[in-house]
Amino acid sequence: MQMTAPAEAVTGPRVPLTRQRVLQAAVRIADKTGIESLTMRRLGEEVGAEAMSLYYHVAKKDDVLDGIADVVAEEINEAAERVESTGDWKTVTRGRILAARAVMLRHPWAPAVFETRTTTSPAVLRYYDRLVGLLREGGFSNDLIHRALHALGSRALGFTQELFDPEAGAGEDSDAAALVENLPSLASMMAEIAHDDPTSTLGWCDAQAEFEFALDLLLDGLDRVRTSN
Amino acid sequence: MQMTAPAEAVTGPRVPLTRQRVLQAAVRIADKTGIESLTMRRLGEEVGAEAMSLYYHVAKKDDVLDGIADVVAEEINEAAERVESTGDWKTVTRGRILAARAVMLRHPWAPAVFETRTTTSPAVLRYYDRLVGLLREGGFSNDLIHRALHALGSRALGFTQELFDPEAGAGEDSDAAALVENLPSLASMMAEIAHDDPTSTLGWCDAQAEFEFALDLLLDGLDRVRTSN
DNA sequence: ACCTGAACACCGTTCAAGT
DNA sequence: ACCTGAACACCGTTCAAGT
Numbered sequence: 001m002q003m004t005a006p007a008e009a010v011t012g013p014r015v016p017l018t019r020q021r022v023l024q025a026a027v028r029i030a031d032k033t034g035i036e037s038l039t040m041r042r043l044g045e046e047v048g049a050e051a052m053s054l055y056y057h058v059a060k061k062d063d064v065l066d067g068i069a070d071v072v073a074e075e076i077n078e079a080a081e082r083v084e085s086t087g088d089w090k091t092v093t094r095g096r097i098l099a100a101r102a103v104m105l106r107h108p109w110a111p112a113v114f115e116t117r118t119t120t121s122p123a124v125l126r127y128y129d130r131l132v133g134l135l136r137e138g139g140f141s142n143d144l145i146h147r148a149l150h151a152l153g154s155r156a157l158g159f160t161q162e163l164f165d166p167e168a169g170a171g172e173d174s175d176a177a178a179l180v181e182n183l184p185s186l187a188s189m190m191a192e193i194a195h196d197d198p199t200s201t202l203g204w205c206d207a208q209a210e211f212e213f214a215l216d217l218l219l220d221g222l223d224r225v226r227t228s229n
Numbered sequence: 230m231q232m233t234a235p236a237e238a239v240t241g242p243r244v245p246l247t248r249q250r251v252l253q254a255a256v257r258i259a260d261k262t263g264i265e266s267l268t269m270r271r272l273g274e275e276v277g278a279e280a281m282s283l284y285y286h287v288a289k290k291d292d293v294l295d296g297i298a299d300v301v302a303e304e305i306n307e308a309a310e311r312v313e314s315t316g317d318w319k320t321v322t323r324g325r326i327l328a329a330r331a332v333m334l335r336h337p338w339a340p341a342v343f344e345t346r347t348t349t350s351p352a353v354l355r356y357y358d359r360l361v362g363l364l365r366e367g368g369f370s371n372d373l374i375h376r377a378l379h380a381l382g383s384r385a386l387g388f389t390q391e392l393f394d395p396e397a398g399a400g401e402d403s404d405a406a407a408l409v410e411n412l413p414s415l416a417s418m419m420a421e422i423a424h425d426d427p428t429s430t431l432g433w434c435d436a437q438a439e440f441e442f443a444l445d446l447l448l449d450g451l452d453r454v455r456t457s458n
Numbered sequence: 459a460c461c462t463g464a465a466c467a468c469c470g471t472t473c474a475a476g477t
Numbered sequence: 478a479c480c481t482g483a484a485c486a487c488c489g490t491t492c493a494a495g496t
Contacts, residue, residue: 160382217446290470
């Protein structure tokens with residue numbers, strides 16, 4: 001029932017599968033059609049093999065998910081190493097985090113996968129190790145570094161969980177009158193914000209600007225605590 | 230194959246199912262045995278009916294998940310309404326967020342469910358509406374409120390995504406020597422932190438203290454921006 | 459050493475049929 | 478109006494068997 005040739009068949013004669021090739025194929029699938037479309041059968045198809053063959057190279061599906069999280073984290077480390085590392089801790093840290101965010105934006109499924117991992121990927125550990133080193137050089141105590149890691153949380157890796165999409169509350173299906181009545185504060189806030197910033201590319205709020213605002217709030221706050229001790 | 234009587238059978242003769250009772254049963258299962266054990270068949274068992282009967286009261290499993298997210302959000306709203314509402318915006322907001330966190334700690338599966346919802350629960354919208362109102366009364370511009378919501382993110386509802394559990398990197402399986410070599414900064418930070426705070430109930434870091442530290446960092450930062458405009 | 463076919467247990471979900 | 482039995486499509490995973 002394979003309608004199209006497997007994505008790798010064109011590259012030549014059958015080359016044996018490896019864990020790396022399986023993981024790269026998994027990333028390709030998640031990028032193209034979303035993480036929910038990543039099944040072992042679909043993955044087998046992508047590499048031109050039966051699903052059962054995958055178990056020779058990975059332990060189980062969770063192993064695939066651990067693997068693609070690590071692949072993304074590696075990509076983040078590479079991007080972070082490319083940012084200018086001279087300057088004060090805040091500039092460098094800020095640059096590295098925004099580089100991480102750029103990678104995350106290319107893999108929108110990655111946050112969800114990171115969140116479900118029970119063990120931390122080695123590449124993520126290396127990313128945090130470097131972050132700790134930067135803060136240390138910047139004059140942070142180990143205690144404050146520890147608090148900083150918690151305060152930044154996933155933001156250190158370039159993403160945040162948006163629990164609440166204001167637009168969802170104001171969808172076309174919910175009439176404006178009911179909104180004003182049930183959620184008056186939200187309604188008045190949105191009424192004022194909605195028409196601001198026509199240059200925003202992301203609808204009524206510019207996620208990039210919001211991310212940077214929150215990041216600076218935290219970095220400035222940490223700097224203040226650092227110098228006050 | 231039902232080994233034990235359904236949890237509700239003891240309460241008397243068969244009472245017709247309702248959406249509310251289904252959702253409460255689902256919360257009970259998630260609390261007791263984890264969200265991954267919540268299947269439609271298991272849920273049917275819990276309410277003393279066949280899995281197929283559930284579809285008369287809920288549209289599909291996603292509807293159940295939407296529903297239990299809303300149940301938890303209602304619980305948060307009730308807890309938040311119980312906190313003292315007199316005082317400056319920061320005190321009240323802080324109190325409400327910590328009340329939300331207390332609810333979340335009773336439902337450890339809730340963050341994961343919130344994160345996978347595509348539409349925002351009505352109760353969550355009401356929670357945020359109240360938060361917006363508090364900030365407005367506290368003298369925030371709508372623009373700054375909007376930024377504050379993004380900056381707080383899920384923290385406004387009492388939880389944060391911990392991507393990185395430092396203990397995971399120092400598990401018993403990884404020997405200390407390798408850790409020091411591969412992750413030197415992390416290793417030295419942990420060496421110093423690990424012996425601090427013997428009163429901490431949560432292992433080597435006290436999640437509650439870290440949560441409050443980060444929360445105050447944000448609230449103080451927002452207050453500073455508010456007054457500087 | 460690497461891959462596959464057949465099979466199993468377990469999902470969510472549909473639908474005609476029961477009371 | 479409410480519930481159920483049988484069935485379907487689709488998972489992850491195992492394992493004996495192929496080359």
